[in-house]
Amino acid sequence: MSKQTRSNRNKTKNKKSTGKRVLSILLLLVLLLTAAGGYTVWKVWSDLQSTTDEMYEDVSDRDEHTARQTKPVDVNKGEDPFSVLLLGIDSDGETVEHGRSDTMMLVTVNPNSNKTSILSIPRDTYTEIIGRGTKDKINHAHAFGKASMAMDSVQNLLDVPVDYYLSVNMESMQQFVDAVGGITVVPPLSFSQEQYQFVEGEPTHMDGSKALAYTRMRKKDPNGDYGRQFRQRQIIEGAMKSVASLDSIMNYQSILSTMGNTMKTNMSFEEMQDLFSNYRGAAKTIEQNQLSGNGTMLNGVYYEIIPDQELARVRNDLNNELEL
Template sequence: MEKLKELIHKEKPQTKNMKKYQPKSQRGFWGKMGIVAIISAVAGGLFGVFLTGKPFMQANLSPEEANFFKDNAIDKGQFLELNRPVNILVMGMSVLPPDTRNAPEETKDLGYLPQVNSFDGLSDVMLLIRFDPENNKINMLSIPRDTRTEIEGYGLRKINSANRLGGAYLSAKSVSNLLGNIDIHGYVRINVLGVGKLIDALGGVTVNVPKDLKYQDDSQHLYINLKAGEQHLNGDKALQLLRFRNDARGDIGRIERQQMLMQALIQQALNPATLARSPVIIGTIKDNIDTNLNLDSLLTLVNFGVQTNRSDIEMFTLPGRVSNGREFAASYWLPDEEKIYEVMARYFNN
């Protein structure tokens, strides 16, 4: 990883598509005022429901951990406009009773392992999102859960174990180190139970399931049975799509399905009709979300997302390869430091 850190400090390559931010025609005064009106209505509804500065924060960060995040650098201008690029780490948590410090009493004698609403345990999804007003883009980097990297105090491990070992702080620090000490301005953790409820609250999502998906795990009461083709999925079916892993492509196949579902969610969540229902939707999932971002910051990022063309939202996967059986006893995603540098320099300005 030292090699990557040295590369990051070299002169960054110029890219053809880098341009100064210029408001587009559809972002004229009246269009902006309409969006502001929607966001203001959302803000009013949210302030009516949540009275604290960080209403979704479930974890307690020490002063040192809180200082690691550059959340104060989320520069909010007039009309909740984002004035500088920010990087947010999003983690999806799929937690079973053995993963938690205090498993719910009702889960102990079931004879199987149900999903529980907790932020302990391994992170199932890791996504670094860059909101970039200078280039009018949103870039997302999926980090495979099996990525082999240095976790401070624990040595080389799979990156998804960082959350179990040290929560959101250690996860963010491990991601930052992996990507050349990139600043991370905040984090969002959402429990898988919240994802299902969110999709149901949105009315479901339409996706094109790439192939027949069938899998059964009686120990978790996990039963996946999806047919190939375009279809409208409710929360339970969408979770089947997310959780399927009996795939020759392994973690990368899962990431491709996650990105497909993410694109469908973005399309649905950022339309004005959905935004108007945000207070109700968020009220149903608030206990399944943990973030250190305050309400102003969240609304600023939502405002930027609403105004970003869908063609300007790009998704990438951490460059690397799957280890072979001769290298390690466990299976890992081995990062390619040279290619990571190229992606970070071009799309994350690091």
Template sequence: MENNAESSNKPIHRHHRHHRHHHHRRHRKFWRGFWIVIGVIIVVGLFVCGMIYKNLRDTTQNMYTPVAKTTKSNKGRTLDNLLNEKKPINILLLGTDTGAMGRHWKGRTDTIMMMSINPKTNSTSIVSIPRDSNAIFPDYPQYGVTKINSAYTLGGVSETIKTLDKYYSVPIDGYIMINMGGLKKAIDQVGGIDVTSPLTFNNMGYSFVKGQTYHMNGKKALAFAQLRHGDPRQDYGRQERDRLVIMALLKKSVSPSTLLNSSFLNSISSEMQTDLTMNQMYKIAMDYRKATNNLSQDHAQGVSKETQNPKFGTMEIEVVSREERQRVSDKIRTALELPHVKVAANKASYIMNR
């Protein structure tokens, strides 16, 4: 009986080994097939990511226009170093009132803002400089006292940066210049913006009531920002509305998902110039985006005066006092965690009042 049991158990034992062997073969085939599928997915994913990266790189290269920032305030500062160390940065925002911006086009900057972003305090300050501010340009003194928005006409973004440094003594770490057509497209691409109107007025077929919040597409936002007449604060009122639009757009656009959105970048690439690289924009979106949760705004206040320019004749100009420029300089340098410095005397004001 014992031998029969042993003999009867042997084939059962062999069958069990065969079953396990067959099971392991199927198991190995499954995992081999699984890793082949994963490998294909990774290869396809890398290819797609590579194409996306190439498209984004090509798009940002179309916008990329480096300029010289050789000013006293910029000495020893590079944007890459600041971003790597997550230090506060100051970005110049310029707006032109044109429908399209070609690389050889020269015009005036109707909007001049400095945006100071501090990732440590999670705060962003946007300060407007009046486009009609009095200035004598560092590289073009022969033009005498004229409006600061002509700095771009004569010497491009670089001259604008030099002029701002001359009168406000603050570093400019990068710049973004966009025309109104590009601004409209950017707003549409992010799905519109929410803005509370500081004024009751009608413009371009749209009505706005003071204190009421509106969801605006690009066209409505431009009507809101571009009111030319009817604002009791005149250009200062326009500056405030510009800032409100920019702040609302910042809250929605400064994110990795938006800056890696090829349709968003493609929509504005032909109407925007910047010296920010794709990597720099991505770092700002990753490490500085929380700073847009706490936005504040300000402007340099001037006094309207009439002056005679040897080349342009009689013009109305905004004279910004040395005290006011010092206040603005101190505010920006505080946001950038830099020591205060004394701003230069306003020689333009002296010449006008002689």
């Protein structure tokens, strides 16, 4: 065999060896990246579950006599409409364990019509506080008996099931809006609040601080507290649409990491997974509704009295949305 032939074979052999080494290195890198990716997903998932476990607070002490006889909601298949009571708690510090719910909204989500509705409930609504046997402002229910009493009282007032609740310290809404990357709303009137200016009809992108200021103004609004409730619904709507548009689990981690002690809910981790997976389409169409009444002084205390006709209107709307 000639030296030239042997040399050519050696070169070919070396090329094959080099090719094998490159392929081995690439496979090793793929394996490492896959392992690292798997660890990252596991870590994020673990953090998500830890956060939601911290947020979880059951409502097993609810008054069974107030519940309507309907089948329990099942969000696993993404077919059942459901309701969530949103409570903005006026409390000292960051906790939401106690305090009055100065913001109350009932959100209904229907995956069949792909629609979400947000109903504002005036905080001064005069109604029965279930579990105390007295009538008072509905926002006192949370102060008396936390989420369970608030859910029971709203359920009794509106005569529809209240499946879940989410309570939040209003200060933490600022962090939540920042976590979803801010929101854009169109102010219904021009006004200034703190260091911010808002112009009627002009789409305005807001970070958390600006959004909080936007919802706090009341005295300059010709519609008073109803105007404030409308702006609160705008913020909730904007936040829901922002969450629905997120695809990465990493984004959910940044959102949930803002919650912890500042939010409480009776949604389990698995139910949150189902909601994110099965109901996000319903957040694309959001309708706003308002329970309205008349201001009245009773024994020197201001209350909002809801007429029977108004209650019938809202109950009918909710029954249709929840397919009851």
